[in-house]
Amino acid sequence: MDMTRRGFLKGAGVAVAAATATALPGCLQEASAGNGNRRWGMVIDLKRCIACKACGAACRLENKTPPGVAYGVFLDEEKGQFPHAYRLSFFRPCMQCEESSCAKVCPTGATSHRKDGIVGVDYEKCIGCRYCIAACPYGARSFDYGHNYIEAANNPYNAIPSSEYGAEYGLRSKGRSPIGNVRKCTFCLHLQDEKGEYREPTACSRTCMGKAIHFGDLKDPEAKCLVHGEKMQELLARRGHYRLKEELGNEPSVYYLPA
Amino acid sequence: MNELKTTFSQGSVIARLLGYLILLAVSAVGVWAIFGTLRDGHIEATTTQNVPWGLWVALYIFFLGLSAGSFLLSTLVYVFGIKKLEPAGPLALLQALGCLVLGGMLILLDLGHPARMYKIITSMNPTSVMAWMGFFYNIYIVVVLVEIYFALRPQLVLKAQAGGSSAWWYRLLALGSKRLDPASLARDKKWLMALGILGIPIAITVHGGVGSIFAVAKARPNWFGGLFPIIFLISALASGGALLALLTAVFSRLPKEAKRGVVRTIMRLTVGILAFDLLLMCSEIMVTYYGNIPHEVAGWNFAMFGPSWWVFWLIQLAVGAAIPILIVINPKTGRSAGWLGLAGLLVVVGIIGARWNLVVPPQLTPTFDALPNAYHHARFALGYVPSVHEFLVGLGVVALGLWAFLLLRKLLPLDEAELAGVENHHV
Numbered sequence: 001m002d003m004t005r006r007g008f009l010k011g012a013g014v015a016v017a018a019a020t021a022t023a024l025p026g027c028l029q030e031a032s033a034g035n036g037n038r039r040w041g042m043v044i045d046l047k048r049c050i051a052c053k054a055c056g057a058a059c060r061l062e063n064k065t066p067p068g069v070a071y072g073v074f075l076d077e078e079k080g081q082f083p084h085a086y087r088l089s090f091f092r093p094c095m096q097c098e099e100s101s102c103a104k105v106c107p108t109g110a111t112s113h114r115k116d117g118i119v120g121v122d123y124e125k126c127i128g129c130r131y132c133i134a135a136c137p138y139g140a141r142s143f144d145y146g147h148n149y150i151e152a153a154n155n156p157y158n159a160i161p162s163s164e165y166g167a168e169y170g171l172r173s174k175g176r177s178p179i180g181n182v183r184k185c186t187f188c189l190h191l192q193d194e195k196g197e198y199r200e201p202t203a204c205s206r207t208c209m210g211k212a213i214h215f216g217d218l219k220d221p222e223a224k225c226l227v228h229g230e231k232m233q234e235l236l237a238r239r240g241h242y243r244l245k246e247e248l249g250n251e252p253s254v255y256y257l258p259a
Numbered sequence: 260m261n262e263l264k265t266t267f268s269q270g271s272v273i274a275r276l277l278g279y280l281i282l283l284a285v286s287a288v289g290v291w292a293i294f295g296t297l298r299d300g301h302i303e304a305t306t307t308q309n310v311p312w313g314l315w316v317a318l319y320i321f322f323l324g325l326s327a328g329s330f331l332l333s334t335l336v337y338v339f340g341i342k343k344l345e346p347a348g349p350l351a352l353l354q355a356l357g358c359l360v361l362g363g364m365l366i367l368l369d370l371g372h373p374a375r376m377y378k379i380i381t382s383m384n385p386t387s388v389m390a391w392m393g394f395f396y397n398i399y400i401v402v403v404l405v406e407i408y409f410a411l412r413p414q415l416v417l418k419a420q421a422g423g424s425s426a427w428w429y430r431l432l433a434l435g436s437k438r439l440d441p442a443s444l445a446r447d448k449k450w451l452m453a454l455g456i457l458g459i460p461i462a463i464t465v466h467g468g469v470g471s472i473f474a475v476a477k478a479r480p481n482w483f484g485g486l487f488p489i490i491f492l493i494s495a496l497a498s499g500g501a502l503l504a505l506l507t508a509v510f511s512r513l514p515k516e517a518k519r520g521v522v523r524t525i526m527r528l529t530v531g532i533l534a535f536d537l538l539l540m541c542s543e544i545m546v547t548y549y550g551n552i553p554h555e556v557a558g559w560n561f562a563m564f565g566p567s568w569w570v571f572w573l574i575q576l577a578v579g580a581a582i583p584i585l586i587v588i589n590p591k592t593g594r595s596a597g598w599l600g601l602a603g604l605l606v607v608v609g610i611i612g613a614r615w616n617l618v619v620p621p622q623l624t625p626t627f628d629a630l631p632n633a634y635h636h637a638r639f640a641l642g643y644v645p646s647v648h649e650f651l652v653g654l655g656v657v658a659l660g661l662w663a664f665l666l667l668r669k670l671l672p673l674d675e676a677e678l679a680g681v682e683n684h685h686v
């Protein structure tokens with residue numbers, strides 16, 4: 001872990017230096033990027049979920065998202081009226097839609113699909129028009145308005161770089177990306193190695209104490225959940241499953257097993 | 260009598276001075292706010308992750324609508340040859356250009372990274388409606404600019420030939436052209452007609468395209484649908500006509516009779532278009548409530564009975580539609596250029612309200628009802644009320660537009676072109 005941390009810091013330093021000299025191309029979002037043999041997805045078992053909301057907290061820590069920017073969030077709602085009241089709650093990461101609304105409408109192609117199905121944002125291309133926010137049916141995108149938890153620039157917290165996109169945009173500074181960009185869950189893309197395989201699974205799935213969030217490849221029928229080892233397709237076949245707002249035709253890569 | 264005249268003109272000098280002072284003050288504050296946005300980004304704006312597009316986008320589509328509407332009206336003169344409107348042709352074109360620039364300024368400020376705006380062209384994503392809109396936006400600017408040249412060329416040449424200290428300026432604007440013979444005038448007309456014909460589909464594409472940006476967003480049920488771009492276009496026509504009537508009534512130096520005739524023709528047309536616009540809106544509302552799909556109904560509930568209910572009832576309907584329609588159909592007021600100009604102003608104000616209602620209320624229902632409670636931060640809260648800063652930026656842009664208009668009236672032979680239009684009409 002310490003190694004990785006140092007790696008991030010180094011990466012961030014290089015990125016900051018390079019970004020001041022030239023505009024860095026978002027090396028992770030090129031159309032060619034990603035392992036084409038994989039299609040990363042999630043199967044979220046709501047029967048196992050205890051609504052502790054640790055997934056959302058883990059996400060915030062992993063990606064060091066600033067206030068007002070949310071990647072994975074836990075939606076929790078009481079519906080109906082007594083005696084027919086019920087609770088509807090589930091974790092909502094980005095659905096990494098196969099037919100995503102965000103990449104379709106993005107005027108500059110800053111938001112695009114990788115070969116492994118993950119939808120990423122090239123912060124250098126993104127002009128901050130927020131069309132993708134307006135168009136995403138899952139509310140999965142946030143504009144970075146430039147809020148910080150602690151304003152003092154030399155506060156130690158602010159010196160820890162965010163690790164997303166290989167820490168290329170690790171340290172925040174006014175007027176520079178990702179401030180003024182739209183941001184989203186990337187299935188913790190920075191945890192992939194050079195071959196596009198995960199060194200460790202996404203923060204949300206790793207953290208879940210109820211073992212409700214399964215994360216893995218949806219393409220290979222034999223592929224197993226990277227956290228708990230069950231076969232992904234078996235999880236889907238065993239009980240009924242559904243996807244959110246299926247009727248819109250976005251083909252999400254996140255499946256839910258009913259509570 | 261003479262005495263009376265002097266007092267009158269003195270009074271108007273004071274009024275004018277006061278007007279300039281107010282405009283100066285408003286522009287100073289507005290420009291300061293604009294610089295604030297450029298320096299600090301959007302931190303002062305109150306838009307949220309549920310309502311990503313706020314006042315600036317509403318004003319942007321307002322200006323773009325004014326532009327498209329003005330341009331399409333100008334084609335009544337240059338393509339369809341409606342002689343009655345001929346004096347208003349050059350002003351309509353200038354209005355089309357000015358509003359386009361103001362809209363561009365607003366949308367630039369609305370971007371998180373304005374310096375990268377060019378990427379819409381250099382890194383264009385062909386599946387994005389917004390990218391195509393940006394593409395046609397540029398072509399549209401060129402068409403309008405060239406048309407303005409041909410509409411003003413004879414007057415520019417005349418001014419240049421008249422000599423004087425500013426002759427060089429008119430020579431420059433005329434791009435060295437010196438001919439005033441009938442053949443060259445006929446050539447101007449031909450160009451105007453050709454560009455107008457070319458411009459009609461382009462203006463419709465640009466403004467219908469802006470409507471389509473919203474209409475294709477299936478995430479927002481109140482935007483999604485085929486009627487939306489059409490409503491955009493129709494309100495654009497109404498606002499363009501209304502502004503043209505207003506500016507003609509206030510600034511035109513035409514003889515009284517001629518002025519009244521032009522303003523009346525424009526306003527009658529405008530009110531007719533406005534009525535059609537209302538019909539389309541009624542259809543949307545009735546189908547939505549009958550269908551009773553909760554999220555769609557919620558959108559209209561927000562518009563009509565939500566916190567900004569007065570925008571719908573008072574600004575859009577009363578000020579923007581009922582009163583101007585009454586002014587135009589009342590035989591007394593319907594014959595006075597002053598009253599008709601006022602009606603134009605009211606329609607313009609009403610369309611600002613209409614644009615607000617097209618942009619904001621459909622976003623007020625979050626994509627998941629639980630979203631505002633899932634993340635406790637103002638950027639996820641329900642609702643949207645523009646901040647003072649956002650209003651100031653809007654005011655600043657409008658004030659800059661007024662300065663540009665006042666300046667252009669000094670620098671371009673607009674009055675002469677108008678008069679030439681009247682003469683043609685009477686020949």
Ligand code: SF4
Pocket residue numbers: 094095096097100101102103119135136137138139140141184250
């Ligand atoms: S959930 Fe939204 S942000 Fe994620 S891929 Fe789908 S449309 Fe894009």
Ligand code: SF4
Pocket residue numbers: 105106107108109110111121125126127128129130131132133181182
């Ligand atoms: S905000 Fe950025 S990512 Fe989103 S649509 Fe605009 S350019 Fe694309």
Ligand code: SF4
Pocket residue numbers: 058059060062063071072073092093094184185186187188202203204205
């Ligand atoms: S995959 Fe990573 S970025 Fe996405 S919700 Fe989970 S922790 Fe957050």
